[in-house]
Amino acid sequence: DAGVTQSPTHLIKTRGQQVTLRCSPKSGHDTVSWYQQALGQGPQFIFQYYEEEERQRGNFPDRFSGHQFPNYSSELNVNALLLGDSALYLCASSWGTGAQAGYTFGSGTRLTVV
Amino acid sequence: SQQGEEDPQALSIQEGENATMNCSYKTSINNLQWYRQNSGRGLVHLILIRSNEREKHSGRLRVTLDTSKKSSSLLITASRAADTASYFCATDMIKAAGNKLTFGGGTRVLVKP
Numbered sequence: 001d002a003g004v005t006q007s008p009t010h011l012i013k014t015r016g017q018q019v020t021l022r023c024s025p026k027s028g029h030d031t032v033s034w035y036q037q038a039l040g041q042g043p044q045f046i047f048q049y050y051e052e053e054e055r056q057r058g059n060f061p062d063r064f065s066g067h068q069f070p071n072y073s074s075e076l077n078v079n080a081l082l083l084g085d086s087a088l089y090l091c092a093s094s095w096g097t098g099a100q101a102g103y104t105f106g107s108g109t110r111l112t113v114v
Numbered sequence: 115s116q117q118g119e120e121d122p123q124a125l126s127i128q129e130g131e132n133a134t135m136n137c138s139y140k141t142s143i144n145n146l147q148w149y150r151q152n153s154g155r156g157l158v159h160l161i162l163i164r165s166n167e168r169e170k171h172s173g174r175l176r177v178t179l180d181t182s183k184k185s186s187s188l189l190i191t192a193s194r195a196a197d198t199a200s201y202f203c204a205t206d207m208i209k210a211a212g213n214k215l216t217f218g219g220g221t222r223v224l225v226k227p
Binding site: 042088104106 | 155
């Protein structure tokens with residue numbers, strides 16, 4: 001049973017560029033959430049997608065946008081990259097709110113902005 | 115901003131000893147979850163405790179929740195070298211418009227063989 005799959009695993013981008021990260025949720029899960037984790041810190045919530053709509057958003061600028069597809073997979077887009085966007089980006093999937101069994105996280109995409 | 119604060123920030127113990135870490139949070143919650151992270155990789159869900167529960171066990175893990183003090187603790191008994199990881203508590207507040215996990219800064223646990 002495949003868990004959450006994220007691609008790519010590592011990425012190096014130049015300041016000002018745009019990046020797209022991808023996530024395939026665990027089989028049976030319909031909700032996808034994205035988190036940003038800076039080195040040495042806990043993950044920070046970016047946004048959550050359900051039924052192809054952004055259901056809730058954290059304190060991130062509009063440069064961060066996302067999308068969920070009919071097969072529940074999701075993309076995270078970041079425009080006009082800043083050095084401070086360097087982080088581990090984690091995708092988490094759940095069935096509904098995850099209140100019963102928690103979330104399943106992917107291994108993350110390590111983004112380095114130079 | 116981070117809802118939870120873990121204590122201690124780092125913990126070093128010998129294999130076989132117990133490891134205890136604490137988490138405090140600020141607002142009302144629906145549930146509290148603990149996750150483990152190895153070397154900056156993905157998070158692994160360990161245990162979920164609901165706001166109306168006080169204690170929960172899973173294998174060598176024991177979690178307590180005190181909603182009056184807005185705090186939780188995670189106990190790992192008979193630790194193993196493989197338990198070396200960062201441990202995060204995360205609070206979950208479920209609203210009609212969805213929910214999100216709010217993580218603390220984590221406790222870095224080193225289990226020495």
